[in-house]
Amino acid sequence: MEKIEVNALGKPCPLPVIETKKAIRQLGDTGGQVTVLVDNDVAVKNVTKMVNANHYQIDAQPVGENFQLAITVTQPMATQEPHAGLVIAFGRNVLGEGDPKLGQILLKSYIYSLTELDTPPEHLLFFNSGAHLTSQDSGVLDDLHTLEDKGSQISTCGTCLDFYNIKDQLAIGEITNMYAIVEAMDQAGKVVTI
Amino acid sequence: MEGFLASCTSGGCGAKIGAADLHDYLQALPQQHEPNLLVGFNDADDAAVYKISPERALISTIDFFSPMVDDPYTFGTIAAANALSDVYSMGGQPLYALNIVCFPERLPKKALAEMLSGGAAKVQEAGIVLVGGHSIYDHEPKYGLAVTGEIAPDQLIQNHTPEAGDVLILTKALGVSIVLAAARADVGDEQATAAAIASMQRLNKYAAAKFNDFQVHACTDITGFGLLAHSLEMAGTEHTLVIDTAELPILAKAAEFAAEFLVTAGGERNREHVGNQVDLTGITPAMQELLFDPQTSGGLLISVAEKDAALLLAAIQEDDPVARIIGVVNAREQEPIILL
Numbered sequence: 001m002e003k004i005e006v007n008a009l010g011k012p013c014p015l016p017v018i019e020t021k022k023a024i025r026q027l028g029d030t031g032g033q034v035t036v037l038v039d040n041d042v043a044v045k046n047v048t049k050m051v052n053a054n055h056y057q058i059d060a061q062p063v064g065e066n067f068q069l070a071i072t073v074t075q076p077m078a079t080q081e082p083h084a085g086l087v088i089a090f091g092r093n094v095l096g097e098g099d100p101k102l103g104q105i106l107l108k109s110y111i112y113s114l115t116e117l118d119t120p121p122e123h124l125l126f127f128n129s130g131a132h133l134t135s136q137d138s139g140v141l142d143d144l145h146t147l148e149d150k151g152s153q154i155s156t157c158g159t160c161l162d163f164y165n166i167k168d169q170l171a172i173g174e175i176t177n178m179y180a181i182v183e184a185m186d187q188a189g190k191v192v193t194i
Numbered sequence: 195m196e197g198f199l200a201s202c203t204s205g206g207c208g209a210k211i212g213a214a215d216l217h218d219y220l221q222a223l224p225q226q227h228e229p230n231l232l233v234g235f236n237d238a239d240d241a242a243v244y245k246i247s248p249e250r251a252l253i254s255t256i257d258f259f260s261p262m263v264d265d266p267y268t269f270g271t272i273a274a275a276n277a278l279s280d281v282y283s284m285g286g287q288p289l290y291a292l293n294i295v296c297f298p299e300r301l302p303k304k305a306l307a308e309m310l311s312g313g314a315a316k317v318q319e320a321g322i323v324l325v326g327g328h329s330i331y332d333h334e335p336k337y338g339l340a341v342t343g344e345i346a347p348d349q350l351i352q353n354h355t356p357e358a359g360d361v362l363i364l365t366k367a368l369g370v371s372i373v374l375a376a377a378r379a380d381v382g383d384e385q386a387t388a389a390a391i392a393s394m395q396r397l398n399k400y401a402a403a404k405f406n407d408f409q410v411h412a413c414t415d416i417t418g419f420g421l422l423a424h425s426l427e428m429a430g431t432e433h434t435l436v437i438d439t440a441e442l443p444i445l446a447k448a449a450e451f452a453a454e455f456l457v458t459a460g461g462e463r464n465r466e467h468v469g470n471q472v473d474l475t476g477i478t479p480a481m482q483e484l485l486f487d488p489q490t491s492g493g494l495l496i497s498v499a500e501k502d503a504a505l506l507l508a509a510i511q512e513d514d515p516v517a518r519i520i521g522v523v524n525a526r527e528q529e530p531i532i533l534l
Binding site for chain 1: 375500519
């Protein structure tokens with residue numbers, strides 16, 4: 001098991017917490033042990049709070065005038081995925097980073113490819129600049145209609161339509177809100193974010 | 195005021211030309227070799243610094259933008275506070291300022307007078323004099339200052355010179371553009387908007403005045419490029435900045451608005467500029483938006499020796515209680531920035 005020692009003696013808050021968090025991050029997915037030395041009670045409490053909030057284990061022992069905190073970082077328990085479909089979240093109107101023209105071409109091709117899947121995505125969510133994709137002037141409406149016909153649900157964030165002033169140009173699907181977006185993501189078998 | 199803000203396409207530091215674009219345009223300019231020029235635009239620092247004697251250097255900076263608030267006087271104060279900030283972030287003292295003004299002929303001259311008196315009030319608060327300026331008619335109002343300051347060359351604080359083991363302090367809360375975007379979309383919160391405006395009006399003078407007794411190795415003011423782009427500049431190629439997002443000072447309601455994606459085009463430009471240089475895994479979308487949010491007249495990001503961090507923070511908090519320790523500086527690891 002990998003072990004990392006953090007010497008936070010003499011360091012003001014919130015440095016002990018920051019350095020502990022960094023060590024835990026460094027352990028990665030396999031987990032391991034982080035030992036933290038601190039010299040005051042407040043640091044013990046703050047590190048303990050952070051560790052408990054993340055459901056790791058901590059054992060605090062006084063060492064002379066200081067404290068040694070032994071933190072066991074375990075891999076998060078594999079959660080049972082509910083048997084549900086694919087949810088795709090379009091937070092932008094391009095695919096990938098780079099030239100936006102290429103990004104638009106790639107996104108069009110991506111959405112076309114979705115129509116070719118054996119099982120269509122359960123739900124397509126559009127927000128921020130992604131809201132332009134469900135709008136009248138979108139270049140992907142035909143493929144979205146094909147997906148809708150195959151049973152995909154299509155929802156666009158109302159706040160975003162308002163913000164970009166294109167609510168009256170919505171050409172497909174329904175208007176949704178953040179609560180419903182969160183719920184759809186939460187219940188999804190798999191969420192793909194574009 | 196009717197027509198003041200509404201005529202503007204994008205206001206405040208959010209209107210800045212993206213850092214990547216700017217880099218390309220500056221490539222076209224001739225390389226200069228002037229030994230007295232301590233900091234020029236090759237350094238991508240906050241202001242130019244020119245040595246006029248072994249003990250004295252001039253700091254020279256200009257900043258202006260279009261309104262991000264409706265009230266001309268308030269806009270004047272924000273534009274001036276923002277322009278003065280570059281002198282403070284380099285550890286200098288401002289000496290004098292010039293107005294730079296663009297104003298639509300169709301708008302009432304009273305608004306122009308109010309805008310200028312807002313700026314003058316901040317110049318006065320800085321303890322310096324306004325010595326002139328230049329004004330033209332334009333279809334959008336724009337205002338700012340050219341500020342000249344001074345510093346002893348050996349006291350100069352640059353933006354890319356942190357030391358491993360330093361502690362990072364941020365003096366103002368993030369999220370001003372998000373809060374103002376919500377207000378402009380008519381879904382804002384009156385108190386949150388007032389807090390964002392007060393933050394932008396606040397001079398960085400008070401925080402910078404506390405540097406004297408402490409080993410401040412690097413400092414920059416957070417502007418339209420957002421916290422992450424400025425942090426990348428500070429990290430350079432030699433250091434890694436470890437930033438704990440749980441410790442960041444954030445304006446009331448800003449996180450809530452960010453979760454509703456009430457964000458700006460400037461924020462998206464900043465995200466594209468930073469690209470894949472920073473690993474955002476595990477950072478909530480709302481927090482990401484705050485990290486990229488353009489900060490008009492933002493706070494100082496200070497890299498200070500660890501032994502001085504707690505004392506400097508306490509001194510700054512006397513005048514700027516929102517200031518926080520947000521992270522540490524390490525010798526370069528794999529990534530320039532580690533977000534916790």
